[in-house]
Amino acid sequence: MPKTVVVLGGSLGGLAVTHRLLKYTLPHEPDVKVVLVSKNSHFYWNIASVRAVIPRVVRDEELLQPIAPGLAQYPPGSVEFVVGAATGLDPQAKTVRVATAGAERGLTYGYDYLVVATGADAAEPGMPWKAAGTHDELVASLRSTAARIGAASHVVVAGGGPTGVEVSAEIKYEFPAKTVVLLSAGAELVGGDATAGRIERELGRLGVDVRKGIRAARADDDGAGKTRLTLSSGEELLTDLFLPTTGLVPNTAFLPADFLTEGRYVDVDECMRVRAAQDVWAIGDAVSKPRASYLNTDGQAAGVARNIGLVLQGKDQQVVKDPPVDIFICTTGRGRGAGRLGPVPIPSLVVWAVKGRTLGMERTAKYVDGTMW
Template identity: 50%
Template sequence: MSKTVLVLGGAYGGLHVAHALLKKQLKDVKVVLVTKNTHFYWNLASIRRIIPGQYKDEDILKPIEPALKRYPSTSYELIIGSAEAADFASKTVRVATATGDRTVAYDQLVLATGSRTPEPDMPWKASSTYEEVVALLKETEDKVKAASHIVVAGAGATGVELAGELGFEFGKTKEIILLSAGDKVLGGDIAAPAAANELKKLNVAIKYGAKVESTRPAAEGSGKTEVVLAGGETIATDLYLPTMGLVPNTEYVPTQFLNENKTVKVDEFLRVLETTDVWAAGDVVSKPRAGFMITQKQAAAVAKNVELALADKAPLVAKGLPVDILACAVGRSRGAGRMNSFRLPSLGVWLAKGRTLGLQMMGGYLDGGVA
């Protein structure tokens, strides 16, 4: 009797799991991949795409369907839609598509729907359709080009990298300010001093202790935005680009399977607690934290455990990365990072990440090479 593996999410985690299972050519197993976006989005490079004259849409967005056509048509199905409600008891998921809702039954379920930015008009995550992502990238690029004063809020990895891209391109012609809620960038990581120093070289001003409370339109007709800080100070800017926080895409998951942060509760096998056939990887887990390399490792573990479950075998403990790595590109020629407690040289970070923002790996995700 045929079995169905339902994979929710077509980004780094979900596409990885789908490829890993399809490459095995498991007998009487069908993989159903549900994704809202028809294209695989290399969002790691979105910060460079919004710089005029750099990456094009087709560089960081590639269609998913051609990547699956290498497999027998009976072994997979691609559904363009979004998960609306999961029922773990009946082993079904209601999926909203352009032609209406559809209920999909499964034998094994993988949750890999990722996360989104709190602000819906930022392109750092693929939380909408292909057409909407492309429009948002172009809109942001146009705003960057027109602005003479830009505020980047949030000094985590995305904020530092975004400020670095802006500083590299416009540091001598536009005023660029990075707001850090704490007294150091990168949450005080040991790579923080190096990152701050690289940003300074690019003429990016860092304002510490600057937690954003709210934003509001400035004087009518000015076209500016007022950024209100926790202490009451306001900064008027032509363009406000927030990078703070992530919201897990888990609204379709029954609340008893979520923790206080709305991420999925899993065991050491990355199996959702109190289930036997539901697995999760990536930003919906955020354990130990959200991250590209962590997602890749988790996706491999989930794919293996799903394969074992289909064969009625016990799962394996999901192992984490052998080392803890943080790498931040700071512009198109420098970087900052560390491996465990060892600080990485700027040139090394540039070679590993900053030069292409990982685009050379995109093909491996599309054709399943990483799986």
């Protein structure tokens, strides 16, 4: 009997699973069909979003490319691409409901195997750090943010994690005359990672005003096009532009409650199987295990594609292991950065070479046409 694998999410994890199944599993299991459901018609290399909001630095096609053409290379009937968002799941009936622009009541897809790779959105609506909506909405958000950054002389970035650090550095690198304030609620940047001190020094070299242990408690429009921030310290700060980068909200609202942890992430075992269901796996930011990162997501995608292949062959699944060495890299503008390979510091020049030079945008085309794998 033909087997249908439904993959929810067309970002880093979902597209990686889809191409791997079609390239490496399909030749041995010709009765497999993959249905990829993505709320965005285009793949988004969101790792480069921090640079894409700088005016005139990144072209749209460098980080946004259509998904469908890359899937057309596979045998007819082996893959279906659906632009829509999952709205509900029935694990007993093995069906998933999908809202699409062309179907008023949505569509229902049956599956034999399901992969949840729906990722997470920025906690603050409207920020382009993740693909929260359609392709047109995302492009509009990127362009609007870039225009506001270009027009502002004073910018406050909230969030001392990697996104906040990188976007504040990108702004200051491109516009040295602008005042850029980075607010970090924590006592150290990037969650107190071993690189925190070096990252703070790099930001200091650029002239970013780093304020630790302070968060924006309230943001109000002052009626004249500026934002009045009330800080947790009691201080008020008037800024031309407020960019919140704090927090992720997993896209898991459509899943049954018993699929989820207390934090609304999907609860999976060591094989990335959802504990509460049969034949369902989850990866990436919807899981955030051990933490949200590109390397973790890619490894999980490879492991889940392999495990689906093993199940199709009637074999036992394998544990999906974390990367052998924990790698953390944070850019500070287009010239420098800080990172570590396990406990070993990575020199700034190496950070620039492996990440900061392009932020990996050369991989956008490789993801959509499958040559990444």
